[in-house]
Amino acid sequence: MPKQSFSGLRLEGTLSTDSQEIAYAAADFGGIISRTPLAVARAHSPRDVRSVLRFAAEHGLSVTPRGQGHSSMGQAQAVSGIVLDLSDLNTVHDISSDRVVVDAGTTWAALLAATLQHGLTPRVLTDYLGTSVGGTLSVGGIGGTTHRYGVQTDNVLSLDVVTGDGEFRTCSPTESPDLFNAVLAGFGRCGVIVRATIPLIAAPERVRRIKVYYPTAAELRSQQRKLLRERRFDFLQGQILPSDAGWVHMLDVSAFYTPPAEPDDATLVDDIGYDPARDKIEDLSYWEFATRLDETVTYLETTGEWRAPHPWPNLFLPDRTTDTFVDQIMHGLSHSDLGASGLILTYPVSTDVLTTPLFRVPDAPTIFLVAALRFASSESIAEQMVRSNRRWFDSAVGLGGTSYPVGAIPFTEDDWRNHLGQAHQSFAEAEARYDPSEVLNRRLKLTP
Ligand SMILES: Cc1cc2nc3c(=O)[nH]c(=O)nc-3n(C[C@H](O)[C@H](O)[C@H](O)COP(=O)(O)OP(=O)(O)OC[C@H]3O[C@@H](n4cnc5c(N)ncnc54)[C@H](O)[C@@H]3O)c2cc1C
Numbered sequence: 001m002p003k004q005s006f007s008g009l010r011l012e013g014t015l016s017t018d019s020q021e022i023a024y025a026a027a028d029f030g031g032i033i034s035r036t037p038l039a040v041a042r043a044h045s046p047r048d049v050r051s052v053l054r055f056a057a058e059h060g061l062s063v064t065p066r067g068q069g070h071s072s073m074g075q076a077q078a079v080s081g082i083v084l085d086l087s088d089l090n091t092v093h094d095i096s097s098d099r100v101v102v103d104a105g106t107t108w109a110a111l112l113a114a115t116l117q118h119g120l121t122p123r124v125l126t127d128y129l130g131t132s133v134g135g136t137l138s139v140g141g142i143g144g145t146t147h148r149y150g151v152q153t154d155n156v157l158s159l160d161v162v163t164g165d166g167e168f169r170t171c172s173p174t175e176s177p178d179l180f181n182a183v184l185a186g187f188g189r190c191g192v193i194v195r196a197t198i199p200l201i202a203a204p205e206r207v208r209r210i211k212v213y214y215p216t217a218a219e220l221r222s223q224q225r226k227l228l229r230e231r232r233f234d235f236l237q238g239q240i241l242p243s244d245a246g247w248v249h250m251l252d253v254s255a256f257y258t259p260p261a262e263p264d265d266a267t268l269v270d271d272i273g274y275d276p277a278r279d280k281i282e283d284l285s286y287w288e289f290a291t292r293l294d295e296t297v298t299y300l301e302t303t304g305e306w307r308a309p310h311p312w313p314n315l316f317l318p319d320r321t322t323d324t325f326v327d328q329i330m331h332g333l334s335h336s337d338l339g340a341s342g343l344i345l346t347y348p349v350s351t352d353v354l355t356t357p358l359f360r361v362p363d364a365p366t367i368f369l370v371a372a373l374r375f376a377s378s379e380s381i382a383e384q385m386v387r388s389n390r391r392w393f394d395s396a397v398g399l400g401g402t403s404y405p406v407g408a409i410p411f412t413e414d415d416w417r418n419h420l421g422q423a424h425q426s427f428a429e430a431e432a433r434y435d436p437s438e439v440l441n442r443r444l445k446l447t448p
Contacts, residue, residue, distance in 0.1 A: 011043070
C-alpha cells in the first residue's frame with residue numbers, strides 16, 4: 001500500500017507521523033491495547049478540526065478524537081487513521097454568573113480552577129479531574145453529586161461541534177437536538193465537540209467529608225439507599241476495599257457549605273452507624289476535596305501502578321439485583337484479583353435525574369454503579385482481568401445491568417447495538433446524516 005501523504009493538510013496546530021507522537025497516540029491509560037495510527041493531528045482551533053475531518057473524508061481515512069486518553073481500552077485510538085488530539089484546544093472563554101464557555105480539550109481541573117476564581121463550579125465533577133471536558137461529555141461523566149444533578153452530559157447548555165461532514169454546527173436541547181443527543185455520550189461517532197457551554201452554580205467554600213465503615217457490602221448499600229432517599233448529603237459514594245482482615249465497606253459522603261453556615265456533625269451522622277473510634281470526619285476546602293485523588297495519583301506514580309495496565313470494568317445494576325451481583329463477583333474474589341491498590345467503587349443514583357439518551361442505564365428507579373479499579377502487574381494478568389470483566393458484564397446483563405463503556409470490557413458490534421437498545425435507530429440515523437463518509441469512530445471496537 002502506498003504511504004499516505006499528509007502534505008495537503010495545513011493546520012494552525014501540528015500534524016505528525018513522528019514515532020514519538022505515534023507511540024503517544026497508540027497508548028491510553030488502560031495500557032491494555034495499542035493501535036497504531038497513521039498520524040497525529042494536534043488541533044489548535046476549531047478550523048483545524050474541520051480541516052482534518054475534510055482531509056480524512058477526501059482521502060478515505062478515519063479520525064478518532066482524543067481528549068486526555070484516559071480511556072481504558074482503545075476508545076480514543078485509531079487504526080490506520082488519524083488521532084485528532086484536542087488537548088491544545090484548551091481555553092476557558094466567558095464565565096458569567098450561571099455558565100461557562102470552554103474549549104473541549106480543557107481539563108476539568110483547569111476549568112474548575114478558572115470558575116472558582118468567580119466563586120462558581122460545575123454541578124458534577126468526575127472523581128479525577130485530569131480528564132477533558134470533550135472526553136467526559138463524549139462518554140457521560142459520573143460523580144458523587146450525580147444523585148442530585150445527573151451525569152455531566154445532563155448538565156450541558158449547548159455544544160459547538162464539527163460534524164463528520166466537516167461542518168461547524170451548534171446544538172442544544174432546542175437547536176438541532178438530534179445532533180445534541182447523538183454527540184453527548186456518543187463516543188465521538190457523529191462529531192467532534194470543540195466547545196461546550198456548561199451551567200455553573202455557586203461553589204461551596206468548604207466540605208465536611210465523612211467516612212463510615214461497615215462489615216458487609218449489603219449494610220453499606222442499605223445505608224446508601226437510605227441516604228439517597230433522604231438526600232442528606234451533597235456527595236454520595238462508597239467503596240469496597242481490601243484490608244488485612246478481608247474486605248472493608250466504606251461509605252464516603254460529604255456535605256458542602258460556606259461559612260458562617262456550618263453543618264451539624266451529629267445530625268449528619270445520625271443513625272448511620274457512625275463510630276468515632278473507627279470512622280472519620282474531616283473538613284476540607286472545596287478545591288482540596290475536588291482534587292482529592294491527586295495524592296493517590298502521586299502514590300500510584302511512585303509504585304509504578306499509574307503506568308501499569310488498568311483493566312477497569314464499569315457496570316450499572318438495577319437496585320433490585322445489585323446485592324446478587326455484588327455477592328457473585330465478591331465470591332472467591334481475592335485481593336490479588338484487583339491488584340495491589342485495587343478497590344471497588346459502588347454508589348447509588350436515582351435514574352429520574354438522568355436524561356442523556358445515549359447514557360444507557362438499567363430501567364429501574366434506582367441503580368448502582370459497580371466499578372472495579374483493577375491494577376495488573378503484567379500483560380498476562382491484565383488479559384485475565386479483561387476476561388473476568390467480560391464474565392462480570394455477561395452476568396450483569398443477565399441481571400438487567402448495563403456497561404458504562406469507558407472501561408475495559410470487550411464489546412462487539414452486537415454489544416453496542418444491544419447497549420444502545422431503543423436509542424440505536426436514532427443514533428444510526430444521526431451517524432448517517434452527520435458523518436456520511438464514515439470518517440469518525442464509526443466502528444468503535446473494544447476488543448483486545
Ligand atoms: C483515574 C481516572 C478516574 C476516572 N474517574 C471517573 C469518574 O469519576 N467518572 C467518570 O464518569 N469517568 C471517570 N473516568 C473515566 C473517564 O471519564 C473516561 O475515560 C473519559 O473518557 C476520559 O476523558 P478523556 O479526556 O481522557 O477522554 P479520551 O479517553 O481521550 O476519549 C474518550 C472518548 O471520547 C472521544 N472523544 C474525546 N474527546 C472528544 C471530543 N472533543 N469530541 C468527540 N469525541 C471525543 C474519544 O474518541 C473516545 O471515544 C476516570 C478515568 C480515570 C483514568
